[in-house]
Amino acid sequence: MTSIPLSKEVIEWVIPTPTLGDLSHNSTDIENDIDYLLNWLHPYFPPSLINQQQIQDNNWIQFNNSSHKLFNKVVEPSKRVKAAIRSCLKDDANQLEFVKLYNNSITIKLNSFFNHLTNSSNLTFLNYFNLIKIINGYFNSILQYLNMSPLSKDLFRRNLNSLFYNNLIKDDKSHFLPLLSNYLDESLYNGDTTSAGTNPPYSVASINEIIHTLSSINLINEVNHIMIQLSIKKIKLFIVENCSKVWNKYLLELINQYIQHKIYPNFLISLKYSTINIDANSYLYDLIKIAHDELVSLRIKEIYEIILNYPTSSIALYELYQCFSIKFNHSNYNQQQHNQLEDSNSSSTNLINDVSHLSNFSYLVNFSLKSQSYQRTKLVENFIKLSHEKILHSGANTVDVITTYIKTIKSFLIIDPKGVLLDKVVRPIRTYLKTREDIIIKIVHGLLEEDDSKNDLVELAQDLRKVDPPNKQQQTSIDDGLDLNWIPDPIDALPDFKKAKVTDIIESLISIFDSNEIFISEFTKLFGQRLINIHDYDVQKIETYLDLLKVRFGKDEFTSLDIMIKDIKGSKTMNQIIQNNMNGNLSHFHTSILSHLYWPTVIENLSDERDYFNVPSAIEQAFKSMSGQFNEQKSGRSLKFLPSLGSVKLQLEFKNNISKEFEVSPDKASIISLFNDQNEELSVEYISKTLNMPTYMVSSGLNFWVKEGVLIELTKSLYIVNDDDDDDEENNNLNTNNDLRLRSATTTGPSSATSRYEETKPFEDLYVLWPFIQILLENISMLTSSKILTLLKLRVPKETFDVQALSPSYFEEYLDWLIEQERLELQGSSFKLKN
Amino acid sequence: MKVKIIDWHGVSSWHWNLVSDNQNESEYVDELCGICRVAFDGTCPNCLYPGDDCPIVLGAGCSHNFHLHCIYKWLEQNSSKGLCPMCRQVFTYKESYPIVTEELTNLQNLIQGHKSVRESGREVGQEADGFEDDGDLQMSA
Numbered sequence: 001m002t003s004i005p006l007s008k009e010v011i012e013w014v015i016p017t018p019t020l021g022d023l024s025h026n027s028t029d030i031e032n033d034i035d036y037l038l039n040w041l042h043p044y045f046p047p048s049l050i051n052q053q054q055i056q057d058n059n060w061i062q063f064n065n066s067s068h069k070l071f072n073k074v075v076e077p078s079k080r081v082k083a084a085i086r087s088c089l090k091d092d093a094n095q096l097e098f099v100k101l102y103n104n105s106i107t108i109k110l111n112s113f114f115n116h117l118t119n120s121s122n123l124t125f126l127n128y129f130n131l132i133k134i135i136n137g138y139f140n141s142i143l144q145y146l147n148m149s150p151l152s153k154d155l156f157r158r159n160l161n162s163l164f165y166n167n168l169i170k171d172d173k174s175h176f177l178p179l180l181s182n183y184l185d186e187s188l189y190n191g192d193t194t195s196a197g198t199n200p201p202y203s204v205a206s207i208n209e210i211i212h213t214l215s216s217i218n219l220i221n222e223v224n225h226i227m228i229q230l231s232i233k234k235i236k237l238f239i240v241e242n243c244s245k246v247w248n249k250y251l252l253e254l255i256n257q258y259i260q261h262k263i264y265p266n267f268l269i270s271l272k273y274s275t276i277n278i279d280a281n282s283y284l285y286d287l288i289k290i291a292h293d294e295l296v297s298l299r300i301k302e303i304y305e306i307i308l309n310y311p312t313s314s315i316a317l318y319e320l321y322q323c324f325s326i327k328f329n330h331s332n333y334n335q336q337q338h339n340q341l342e343d344s345n346s347s348s349t350n351l352i353n354d355v356s357h358l359s360n361f362s363y364l365v366n367f368s369l370k371s372q373s374y375q376r377t378k379l380v381e382n383f384i385k386l387s388h389e390k391i392l393h394s395g396a397n398t399v400d401v402i403t404t405y406i407k408t409i410k411s412f413l414i415i416d417p418k419g420v421l422l423d424k425v426v427r428p429i430r431t432y433l434k435t436r437e438d439i440i441i442k443i444v445h446g447l448l449e450e451d452d453s454k455n456d457l458v459e460l461a462q463d464l465r466k467v468d469p470p471n472k473q474q475q476t477s478i479d480d481g482l483d484l485n486w487i488p489d490p491i492d493a494l495p496d497f498k499k500a501k502v503t504d505i506i507e508s509l510i511s512i513f514d515s516n517e518i519f520i521s522e523f524t525k526l527f528g529q530r531l532i533n534i535h536d537y538d539v540q541k542i543e544t545y546l547d548l549l550k551v552r553f554g555k556d557e558f559t560s561l562d563i564m565i566k567d568i569k570g571s572k573t574m575n576q577i578i579q580n581n582m583n584g585n586l587s588h589f590h591t592s593i594l595s596h597l598y599w600p601t602v603i604e605n606l607s608d609e610r611d612y613f614n615v616p617s618a619i620e621q622a623f624k625s626m627s628g629q630f631n632e633q634k635s636g637r638s639l640k641f642l643p644s645l646g647s648v649k650l651q652l653e654f655k656n657n658i659s660k661e662f663e664v665s666p667d668k669a670s671i672i673s674l675f676n677d678q679n680e681e682l683s684v685e686y687i688s689k690t691l692n693m694p695t696y697m698v699s700s701g702l703n704f705w706v707k708e709g710v711l712i713e714l715t716k717s718l719y720i721v722n723d724d725d726d727d728d729e730e731n732n733n734l735n736t737n738n739d740l741r742l743r744s745a746t747t748t749g750p751s752s753a754t755s756r757y758e759e760t761k762p763f764e765d766l767y768v769l770w771p772f773i774q775i776l777l778e779n780i781s782m783l784t785s786s787k788i789l790t791l792l793k794l795r796v797p798k799e800t801f802d803v804q805a806l807s808p809s810y811f812e813e814y815l816d817w818l819i820e821q822e823r824l825e826l827q828g829s830s831f832k833l834k835n
Numbered sequence: 836m837k838v839k840i841i842d843w844h845g846v847s848s849w850h851w852n853l854v855s856d857n858q859n860e861s862e863y864v865d866e867l868c869g870i871c872r873v874a875f876d877g878t879c880p881n882c883l884y885p886g887d888d889c890p891i892v893l894g895a896g897c898s899h900n901f902h903l904h905c906i907y908k909w910l911e912q913n914s915s916k917g918l919c920p921m922c923r924q925v926f927t928y929k930e931s932y933p934i935v936t937e938e939l940t941n942l943q944n945l946i947q948g949h950k951s952v953r954e955s956g957r958e959v960g961q962e963a964d965g966f967e968d969d970g971d972l973q974m975s976a
Contacts, residue, residue, distance in 0.1 A: 535842075563883070595884075597885065616840070622843070634886070640847055652838055
């Protein structure tokens with residue numbers, strides 16, 4: 001032989017590979033022995049299969065049925081042959097040489113056989129399997145008779161295995177792997193699911209046999225690979241089917257059961273033949289871990305909805321926490337694998353996709369170890385992304401955002417009690433909340449609303465009322481270096497991580513803003529309103545709230561509120577003292593005495609125009625005497641009355657002995673007080689002047705009383721007490737009276753006019769016109785009487801006064817009267833305002 | 836119809852009577868303490884509650900008013916020489932309080948102390964100031 005470095009092909013072309021057939025040409029002593037041996041070995045292939053080589057595709061079923069015949073053992077060699085074998089394969093060298101040559105012969109045969117096989121498709125897995133079994137069985141029995149040394153046997157086997165491997169696995173045209181995978185899938189899983197009682201079409205025994213055979217031709221790695229893929233596929237399917245949108249049931253146990261009873265036993269079958277020598281239980285943990293990972297990825301996708309569904313979804317959240325916190329007991333992982341993992345992590349969300357291409361168990365193990373931190377990151381990222389889409393935009397309601405925020409806090413504390421994830425997740429929400437203008441008001445009202453059913457943010461109120469609020473002392477962080485109980489921050493926490501800042505809901509909301517001041521001022525405002533409206537001077541409830549708030553915000557922040565509460569308490573004692581001194585003369589009047597600098601929200605909004613009107617004289621007297629008393633009690637100080645604040649309890653007694661009680665604001669009380677014992681109608685203008693109150697306030701007050709049925713609106717500006725049972729009749733009477741008077745005025749001559757003149761209140765019916773005349777003349781300084789009348793017809797609303805019905809002569813009389821009253825002046829024939 | 840007021844819960848605010856000369860109580864002057872620059876109706880820097888807890892003192896010799904605590908602190912210093920920090924006249928106060936509190940007594944003692952220091956100084960031969968004479972007269976009155 002030559003040792004020229006040529007490629008194998010070239011050599012084989014020049015010198016064909018020697019086969020056993022070549023032996024017969026050697027004329028040696030053992031020529032006869034070899035002949036016998038060769039005869040016995042011929043055709044280097046299971047004879048039963050050689051016959052079948054020509055069969056057509058459609059005959060394979062038949063082949064399948066009759067296959068048991070094909071399993072015939074190789075005919076036991078005769079004694080002569082045995083002798084030949086013994087003589088030919090005397091020593092190791094001969095054996096090795098023999099094996100080499102024999103292998104070459106088999107290679108040719110097998111290759112051509114499988115070539116033929118793969119070209120004809122439609123082979124079922126069992127066909128393949130039987131073929132393998134036949135071939136394998138054939139060569140095994142041959143090997144048995146050859147009596148060779150272990151080394152040669154091993155060589156032979158390895159060669160045979162590699163032949164199988166090349167033809168079944170390596171060959172692109174081979175369908176063997178997909179068929180195997182399908183077969184295992186159907187036999188292992190479908191059988192179980194359809195009917196548990198009846199025997200599955202393929203018994204476990206046959207599966208065992210298949211795997212045993214496959215492992216005997218060293219295909220166990222492939223089988224394992226398929227098993228892993230199958231198991232993962234099954235787990236995935238199971239989780240998608242059973243866990244999607246199911247947040248209120250414990251699922252982990254169910255999953256574990258499923259794996260333990262359905263997946264793992266099948267897994268073990270292949271595992272038994274596996275050469276890897278690891279504690280089998282660890283694979284169970286790995287499978288469970290894979291299932292957990294799959295569940296986690298599912299939950300990552302659902303996280304936003306889960307959180308919105310809190311607290312219904314708290315079980316799902318708790319299980320997520322469990323998935324994150326389970327530590328699988330694998331110690332062997334090093335930097336290299338770490339790096340590998342980072343590569344594979346970088347791309348996809350779905351971990352199982354990454355896992356499924358791994359066939360190596362140890363790799364899988366390490367993967368699961370590292371995936372937790374990856375999943376945590378992914379969870380945070382996905383939640384932030386979703387919350388930006390769903391809630392952190394201008395279309396969302398502030399209360400909704402706060403509610404989501406609260407739910408986020410509670411949910412993520414379940415997932416990660418250390419608060420690290422929460423810290424990361426809430427940052428964007430906090431930044432966003434800071435931009436909402438109404439958030440403070442919402443929070444403050446949420447905190448202090450007493451009626452839970454009206455409170456959109458009940459959690460806040462409940463949290464505030466909690467018996468055991470977080471200790472403020474712990475939150476004001478002592479220097480880490482001095483803290484004896486110092487624990488380092490969790491490893492993946494951001495640098496400015498502060499647990500208390502994010503875990504306590506109220507603290508978390510408050511700390512959105514850099515300063516507490518906004519909250520304090522809002523509290524002051526709210527409490528100011530409440531304190532002003534407290535009529536029995538009982539501040540206990542507010543004090544309780546204030547104490548609760550002090551725990552949260554710090555004791556020194558509420559000076560203003562402290563003073564406010566003290567004011568009210570002081571007012572109570574002061575009122576009692578004064579009441580005693582006055583011997584009950586002031587029983588119907590009492591006052592809260594405020595330190596005006598500390599009630600900014602109450603007092604600063606008062607305006608001279610609106611809020612300093614005249615109260616009924618009795619009340620004014622009462623206040624004066626009270627003020628005098630106060631002066632005696634606290635020398636050097638005096639009281640200033642703030643008429644618009646407070647409230648009044650009234651009793652209205654009507655002529656028909658019906659009395660009604662009202663509790664109204666002081667302005668309304670002052671207005672209605674004017675109607676006390678008043679049978680005549682009163683005009684808005686009159687009330688406004690008497691009370692020193694702007695007309696719109698008077699009007700709205702009057703409207704209130706009209707709505708209550710106490711007053712009747714005669715015209716836009718005239719009101720009278722509704723003092724009769726029959727409202728309508730009263731109303732009509734008044735109207736007809738008015739009409740009559742007008743009509744008489746228009747029809748009667750000057751004589752009757754003069755008689756009017758002598759009345760105590762002449763032209764009373766025309767009073768309403770005066771403001772209009774005044775305005776006209778203010779604007780157009782001089783006008784004749786007819787011009788004034790024409791303009792009045794345009795200006796005066798019909799409801800106020802029907803100018804059309806007014807006779808010009810009567811009107812002129814009225815103007816003359818006005819001149820006499822020195823309100824008007826006559827210049828030529830024109831009238832003007834008297835200066 | 837009869838309107839009967841059963842219960843009128845009014846609201847009022849208290850103020851120190853600063854301009855006691857014209858006795859017009861309704862007129863309220865929002866003045867600041869000359870020392871702490873906080874309104875009289877507020878508190879001096881050391882107090883929490885206004886009113887009873889942090890009274891004011893009306894100057895008698897001059898027209899300057901202060902929180903009691905503020906002027907007390909000022910007079911405690913020897914360098915103040917018992918003078919009003921605003922106008923450098925001898926500081927005395929109007930005894931408008933019928934009830935003499937402990938704090939007021941202390942203030943009185945301080946003023947007396949300053950007075951005796953001044954007098955002993957004058958005896959030694961220091962020039963007497965006209966204003967101080969006036970102050971002394973008022974004090975003894």
